[in-house]
Amino acid sequence: MRIYILSTLAFLMVGVLPAGAVLIVDSSDPSFHSLVVQEVDHMKKGDRGVACQILIERVEGSTVTTTIRPLTKDESTWHPNDRKGTRSHVMPLDTKVRGAERQQPTSAILYLHPRRIDPKYSLFRLGTFVHELVLAMDLNGGTYSGDYKIREKRAVFFRNAWCDALGFNLIDLSDRVPTPEYQEAKKLGLLSKEYSANFPILDPAAIAAKNQH
Numbered sequence: 001m002r003i004y005i006l007s008t009l010a011f012l013m014v015g016v017l018p019a020g021a022v023l024i025v026d027s028s029d030p031s032f033h034s035l036v037v038q039e040v041d042h043m044k045k046g047d048r049g050v051a052c053q054i055l056i057e058r059v060e061g062s063t064v065t066t067t068i069r070p071l072t073k074d075e076s077t078w079h080p081n082d083r084k085g086t087r088s089h090v091m092p093l094d095t096k097v098r099g100a101e102r103q104q105p106t107s108a109i110l111y112l113h114p115r116r117i118d119p120k121y122s123l124f125r126l127g128t129f130v131h132e133l134v135l136a137m138d139l140n141g142g143t144y145s146g147d148y149k150i151r152e153k154r155a156v157f158f159r160n161a162w163c164d165a166l167g168f169n170l171i172d173l174s175d176r177v178p179t180p181e182y183q184e185a186k187k188l189g190l191l192s193k194e195y196s197a198n199f200p201i202l203d204p205a206a207i208a209a210k211n212q213h
Contacts, residue, residue, distance in 0.1 A: 022062045022140075026069040035117045036068055039129060043162075051161035051182075052130060054196045055137060062140035064107040066133075071113045079111070088112045088128050090135040092144075101146030106139040125168045127159040134158045134200075150202070152177040157200030161191070 023040070027033045043052040059066055071077050071085055079089040080098075092098070093107040115121040116128040134155040138144040145151050152174050160170045160182035171179055184204040185191055198207055 022060055022065055024065060024067040026067065029070050029114065032070045032112075032114050032117065035114075036112075036129075039117060043130075047165065048130075049161045049165040050191060050193055050196060051158050051199050052165070054193075054199050055130070055134060055158050058137050059133065059140060062105060062137075064105045064140050066107070066136040066140060067109045069109060069111055071111050077111050086113055088116055088132050090132050090139065092139050099146065099148065102139055102144035103142045105142050106144070108136045108139045110136050125163075125166075127162045127168070127171075130162040131155045131159045149177050153179055153181055153202055154200045157182045157185075157202070 025033050025036050040056060042048055043056045046053045069077060071088065073085065075085065078085045079087040081087075082089075089111050091109045091111065092102065093109065094102070096102065110132050112129055112132060113123070115123045116126065118124055132155075134157075135144070135151065138151070138154065145154070156171050156174045156177075156179035160179070163170055164182070164186070170183060172183075173179065181200065181202050181204060182191075185195075185201045185207075188204050188208040190198070190201055190204055190207055195201065195207065195211075201207055
């Protein structure tokens with residue numbers, strides 16, 4: 001697993017990232033760092049289902065970097081529209097408008113509320129870490145849609161896979177966007193490595209029909 005442990009100061013300095021670094025976890029909070037690494041390891045090993053395993057493979061196979069940092073009292077870690085400092089979010093490291101389409105690999109920082117990666121808290125069960133990691137994956141891969149609804153559906157496909165593996169409630173509606181795609185793909189038997197190139201599957205019926213011919 002290619003995870004690099006760097007202090008907050010280190011990854012803000014120019015020229016300190018290891019060659020080929022693709023997933024960096026901030027070590028300024030040892031507990032946060034440990035919980036993130038543990039969860040990524042579970043996903044890597046397939047404990048969270050094949051979809052989440054593919055998610056990590058894509059992040060690790062990227063040519064750019066995703067850095068995971070905790071939300072803190074430092075307002076520079078906060079989402080621009082959040083004045084309480086509680087909203088997990090992903091920040092692209094480029095000069096484009098935040099929600100604009102990205103067709104080129106783009107590095108990103110994932111700011112995560114610490115309680116959303118800690119199994120002791122109910123917020124963990126929502127799968128926010130996976131949701132945000134999918135957005136980072138799409139930035140990394142140049143597949144980041146300018147359409148908010150598509151971004152939401154892509155993220156929730158993997159998020160529901162994670163929730164399903166852990167026996168948590170699945171998400172049918174996310175921020176007013178219907179998200180039935182994972183559930184439909186599961187019913188059609190599409191959640192295997194055979195179909196992993198199509199993850200996230202946003203049109204399960206079409207994929208199933210194609211493979212019947």
